Amino acid sequence: MENENFWSTCEQIARYKLRSLFIPDKFMAQTEPHHHHEKPRRLRDRIVGLRSRIKWPGWSFIILGILTWIPDWKSRLDFWIDIAHSSGNGLIAMGATIIASPFLSPTLIAIGLGYLALVGEPRRGVQRHPWWPYVGWIAFGFCATAIFVTTVVGYVQLSIQRQVGLQIDILQKQALGSPIFWHLPEYNKTLLGAELNKIEEKDRFAISAKCVHSSASSETYLEDLGGVFVAHGWKLVGNCVFANVRADLLGVYISISKEWKGAKTEELPPNVRKLGELLYGAGIPIKLAMDEMPKDDFFLVVGYGPDPGDTPPPTP
Numbered sequence: 397m398e399n400e401n402f403w404s405t406c407e408q409i410a411r412y413k414l415r416s417l418f419i420p421d422k423f424m425a426q427t428e429p430h431h432h433h434e435k436p437r438r439l440r441d442r443i444v445g446l447r448s449r450i451k452w453p454g455w456s457f458i459i460l461g462i463l464t465w466i467p468d469w470k471s472r473l474d475f476w477i478d479i480a481h482s483s484g485n486g487l488i489a490m491g492a493t494i495i496a497s498p499f500l501s502p503t504l505i506a507i508g509l510g511y512l513a514l515v516g517e518p519r520r521g522v523q524r525h526p527w528w529p530y531v532g533w534i535a536f537g538f539c540a541t542a543i544f545v546t547t548v549v550g551y552v553q554l555s556i557q558r559q560v561g562l563q564i565d566i567l568q569k570q571a572l573g574s575p576i577f578w579h580l581p582e583y584n585k586t587l588l589g590a591e592l593n594k595i596e597e598k599d600r601f602a603i604s605a606k607c608v609h610s611s612a613s614s615e616t617y618l619e620d621l622g623g624v625f626v627a628h629g630w631k632l633v634g635n636c637v638f639a640n641v642r643a644d645l646l647g648v649y650i651s652i653s654k655e656w657k658g659a660k661t662e663e664l665p666p667n668v669r670k671l672g673e674l675l676y677g678a679g680i681p682i683k684l685a686m687d688e689m690p691k692d693d694f695f696l697v698v699g700y701g702p703d704p705g706d707t708p709p710p711t712p
Contacts, residue, residue, distance in 0.1 A: 397626065433515070451515075454508045457536055461501045464500060464543070475550075475590055477546055479494045492546050497551055507535075509560045537598045576613055578700075584678050588624050589627065592629075595674075600631075605633065605635070607635075608643055608699060609641065611698055613701050614636065616639075618636070618698045645700065646699045646702065647683055647706055649683050649696075651686070651689075651695040652685070652686055653691045656686065657686060680709075
């Protein structure tokens, strides 16, 4: 009985094999469309799966990377981060250095894309660990918090420097004529450094400066200005001995040739306009003066003290 069952099974297998060798083309044509629908269905399932909650950490990384890559937003973020880097220390300075890196945005986007591609919950095959979404959210929260905290630190540092700078400016104006020297406040130094960093190295130019001879206040203020320019890769050459600056001059000036008398602001030499924009952006009151000199020359002139009538330009 067992032998008969064995031979019967063998016969059925042989018939099946022979039948498969002679399948009509018409039958094959009817069965092929079934296979063609498999890939579109899988692709559609994957696209729909990108909207699932488990993919949200990946999309969050991509959005954060794009936001920190938008030129307008990036320039504002870099401004506060640069202040945090110059004013902070330890972890804040190190974090500001990392966040200011040009590779931050591409790295965030790459992490997001990698998460979308590798992390999911397939119905079969390789199963991902259920903790991956939590790891993704923790990593995203760490990155977003680091950027937020560094930006806030930069804002707070600038606000503190601004208030201190205003008090110092008031004190210096009230103490005019006393032995208190005229200094460039830290607040204005920070803003000036940020403005100088915006200019590409190829577009930078040398600046000639003058101050009042034998005036400690004038020399101190010019030294503070020059220190900021040099620290940020600029060249400023000062001359106080043979400058021939009036001893009663107050405030900061850009001195140009008298040949520019009557000219509009946009008609002045590009470097003159750029220097004015840098100082204005740093909150330093600046005025224009004219003197006998070649038409293309200009000087940054520092008086013996601040002008009580000067109103600082608006600053961030």
